[in-house]
Amino acid sequence: MQKEQKASIVEELTETLSNAGVFYLADTADLDAENISNLRRICFKSDIQLRVVKNTLLRKAFEQVKDRDYSEFYDVLTGPTALMISEVGNAPAKVIQNFRKKHDKPILKGAWVDEAIFIGDDQVETLANIKSKEELIGELISLLQSPAKNVISALQSGGSTIAGLVKTLEEREA
Numbered sequence: 001m002q003k004e005q006k007a008s009i010v011e012e013l014t015e016t017l018s019n020a021g022v023f024y025l026a027d028t029a030d031l032d033a034e035n036i037s038n039l040r041r042i043c044f045k046s047d048i049q050l051r052v053v054k055n056t057l058l059r060k061a062f063e064q065v066k067d068r069d070y071s072e073f074y075d076v077l078t079g080p081t082a083l084m085i086s087e088v089g090n091a092p093a094k095v096i097q098n099f100r101k102k103h104d105k106p107i108l109k110g111a112w113v114d115e116a117i118f119i120g121d122d123q124v125e126t127l128a129n130i131k132s133k134e135e136l137i138g139e140l141i142s143l144l145q146s147p148a149k150n151v152i153s154a155l156q157s158g159g160s161t162i163a164g165l166v167k168t169l170e171e172r173e174a
Contacts (some may be wrong), residue, residue: 006057013053013061016085017070022113024084024127025076025091026106028052039099048092058083072117076109088108089113093127166168 015025028036043050062070077153084092096106111118113128118127131139 009054009057010060011056012066013083014064017061017102018065018068020085020112022086022089022092022111024086024096024111025058025109026082026084026092026096027079027109028106029080031103031105032034035103039095042095042099043084043092046091046095047087048095049083051083053081053083055079055081060139070112072119073110073112081109084108088132090130090132093124093130096124097128111122116117 002082028039031039058081059074062134064169084095086092092111093108096108099106108118108121108124108127110120111123113127113130
């Protein structure tokens with residue numbers, strides 16, 4: 001690979017990492033071409049960009065990102081590294097979990113999820129259980145709707161009078 005190509009790849013990786021809210025580093029060594037293709041297909045269906053990168057180029061890209069500190073990832077940049085970029089924090093972890101039901105790889109080296117750093121394969125379970133932004137918003141809306149539903153229910157069951165509402169609320173507390 002020529003120097004210009006390397007510089008171009010580092011520049012592209014730097015931009016990608018600067019804009020990514022979520023990325024995972026995984027070891028896909030020992031997966032044959034068919035299994036790598038299957039993993040790529042699964043990632044594509046889950047809106048995850050998967051690309052194999054050279055560790056030296058990835059480290060240079062990490063060093064060039066100005067507003068983030070990726071130094072904790074330097075130690076895991078050994079062996080083959082696949083970069084998984086996603087919009088959803090738990091999506092790559094779920095793909096890794098599901099893929100490993102039939103295979104030994106990929107092994108999680110590290111992950112960056114909304115400013116938090118996770119190092120090591122033992123973090124896959126934790127990452128898979130992180131709720132996405134949409135899931136959290138849904139839960140919040142559900143919690144906010146609950147008291148309003150209780151008031152509406154009380155109004156309907158006790159009639160539309162204030163006395164009926166007070167009586168219904170009194171009975172619920174008892």
